[in-house]
Each structure stands twice: as structure tokens, then as C-alpha cells.
Amino acid sequence: xQNAGMAALGLDWRYLAFEVRPEDLRAAIEGAKxxxxxxxxxxxxxxxxxxxxxxxxxxxxxxxxxxNTIRFEARDPQGRWQPFQYFSGPLPDEVRSQGFNTxxxxxxxxxxxxxxMKLAGARILLLxxxxxxxxxxxxxxxxxxxxxxxxxxxxxxxEGVAEEIRERFPQVKTSTSFPEAKVDLLVNAxxxxxxxxxxxxxxxxLFPLQRAAAVYDMIYRPAExxxxxxxxxxxxxxxNGTGMLLYQxxxxxxxxxxxxxxxxxxxxxxxxxxxxx
Ligand code: ATR
Numbered sequence: 001x002q003n004a005g006m007a008a009l010g011l012d013w014r015y016l017a018f019e020v021r022p023e024d025l026r027a028a029i030e031g032a033k034x035x036x037x038x039x040x041x042x043x044x045x046x047x048x049x050x051x052x053x054x055x056x057x058x059x060x061x062x063x064x065x066x067x068n069t070i071r072f073e074a075r076d077p078q079g080r081w082q083p084f085q086y087f088s089g090p091l092p093d094e095v096r097s098q099g100f101n102t103x104x105x106x107x108x109x110x111x112x113x114x115x116x117m118k119l120a121g122a123r124i125l126l127l128x129x130x131x132x133x134x135x136x137x138x139x140x141x142x143x144x145x146x147x148x149x150x151x152x153x154x155x156x157x158x159e160g161v162a163e164e165i166r167e168r169f170p171q172v173k174t175s176t177s178f179p180e181a182k183v184d185l186l187v188n189a190x191x192x193x194x195x196x197x198x199x200x201x202x203x204x205x206l207f208p209l210q211r212a213a214a215v216y217d218m219i220y221r222p223a224e225x226x227x228x229x230x231x232x233x234x235x236x237x238x239x240n241g242t243g244m245l246l247y248q249x250x251x252x253x254x255x256x257x258x259x260x261x262x263x264x265x266x267x268x269x270x271x272x273x274x275x276x277x
Pocket of ligand 1: 132
């Protein structure tokens with residue numbers, strides 16, 4: 001997806017994957033900065049740890065408490081920090097890393113595009129309170145749904161996220177038990193469904209899927225998890241996590257290049273890469 005996007009923008013850049021151990025994350029970020037990489041994306045388990053390892057935090061990282069995108073920057077002659085792409089000659093000596101979060105907005109973007117969701121005033125059931133679940137919960141709460149139901153295997157974690165929502169978005173009614181009545185949206189932010197043979201991330205005795213108008217699974221591989229299959233059969237509108245993956249990546253590419261991302265080219269490459277031809 002990123003390499004296709006970069007090629008379409010006429011850039012001779014390469015996007016590469018590196019596996020980094022948590023204890024090496026600081027060295028990896030500093031090393032990439034020393035080598036004058038344009039930027040980085042981070043995934044599990046680095047998104048929260050990176051918060052204390054970058055030189056500056058964009059508002060998006062502060063707001064959602066996690067970083068999935070780093071941009072390396074240097075000062076322009078006016079003293080403003082700019083992405084490396086801004087400089088045509090050699091880079092100035094003073095450089096820094098800035099952390100961003102492009103995941104959070106991608107959730108809202110995908111729900112609007114793929115499920116035609118109107119989140120303001122909606123009733124939302126969210127499964128999962130890990131790294132992805134916490135960011136999803138807070139970002140969805142910022143859209144001011146009328147009520148959020150947060151469910152997690154480890155109940156304390158859902159309670160912690162609910163408490164955070166009550167502090168930051170007191171208008172949103174928040175509970176940590178399954179709703180009795182219908183919801184407009186159910187989101188799966190657990191990892192249940194990733195592995196072959198995984199079942200549902202919830203107990204249908206506690207919440208039958210017919211009660212959800214729409215179901216979003218943040219998982220994109222497999223394309224149809226058990227949750228999506230059962231939800232579809234129950235008559236729910238459904239979408240998988242491909243849109244989220246695309247939009248967080250498109251915004252990252254825009255941060256590095258300062259140009260608009262060729263989203264459709266990136267989508268085609270993503271779909272081809274994840275699902276084959
Ligand atoms: P991520 O960054 O992808 O969110 P994570 O922080 O490890 O990864 O979170 C994984 C989520 O899936 C958590 O909500 C986890 O529940 P716990 O907080 O109880 O660990 C959930 N999860 C993982 N395996 C699960 C399972 N077998 N049943 C139910 N929930 C599960």
C-alpha cells in the first residue's frame with residue numbers, strides 16, 4: 001500500500017518492515033532518525049511505549065495516548081520544524097522525531113465510508129479494551145454517541161476506559177455491561193477472529209447479533225471473521241478493518257510527503273496484497 005502510494009507520487013522511497021523488540025524501540029527510533037529516514041509506522045506492541053521515546057508529540061498523539069506514525073523533521077531557515085521532504089539540499093544538522101496518531105481518525109473515517117454510520121447520538125457496543133480498543137473507545141466517544149457499552153474479557157480494563165470517557169466526555173453515558181436493547185453499532189477491537197478457527201468475540205446469549213444494526217470488525221485478515229459471517233446472516237450491515245488500515249496509512253503518507261495520498265491506488269495495492277488477486 002505505501003510503496004504503491006509512494007511510486008504513484010513519483011517518489012523513489014521504499015517502505016520496509018522491521019521487527020523490533022520492545023527493549024530496542026528507543027534505539028530503533030534513534031537509529032532511523034540518525035539514518036535520516038522520512039518516518040516510521042509502529043504497531044503492536046510499540047504504540048504506547050513510543051509516547052515517551054519521541055522528541056515531540058503532535059496533538060493527535062497527546063489526545064489518544066498512542067503513536068502509530070513518526071515523522072522526522074528538521075528546522076527550516078525560519079526555525080520551523082518541517083518534514084525532510086521539504087528540504088531540497090542537504091538536511092540541516094538539527095533533527096527531531098515527532099509522534100502522531102493516524103489510527104484514531106481512521107476508525108471514524110472507515111465507519112462513515114464503509115457503514116454510513118452517524119455516530120453522534122448513536123448507541124455503540126465496543127468489544128475490547130486493549131491498545132486498539134482504548135483508542136477506538138475514546139475516539140468514538142469524541143463523536144458524542146448517546147451511549148457506549150464497553151466489554152472486555154478483563155473487566156478492569158473496560159472499567160478503566162469507561163472512567164476515562166466519563167472524565168473526558170461526560171455527555172456520553174458509559175457502561176460496562178451488555179445493552180438490553182438494540183445498538184446502532186457493534187465494534188470488535190479484540191484480537192478474537194484473527195486466528196483460524198476463532199469463534200465469536202462475544203457470547204450471543206448475552207447479546208444476540210440481531211440487536212446490532214451494523215457490525216464493524218477491526219480485523220481485516222481474514223476478510224470475513226466468524227463475527228462478520230454471523231452478523232451478516234443476522235441481517236446486520238457489516239465491514240471489516242481494511243478501511244481503517246487504508247486511512248491510517250494514507251494520512252501517514254501525507255504527513256511524510258506533505259501531499260495528498262493516492263488513496264484508490266493504495267486501496268488497490270492493499271487489497272491485492274492482503275487478499276491476493
Ligand atoms: P491491540 O493493540 O491489538 O488492541 P492488545 O492490547 O493485546 O492488542 O488487546 C487485545 C484485546 O483482545 C484485549 O481487549 C484482549 O482482552 P484482555 O484485555 O482481557 O486481554 C482481547 N482478547 C484477546 N484474546 C481474547 C480472548 N480469547 N477472548 C476475549 N478477548 C480476548
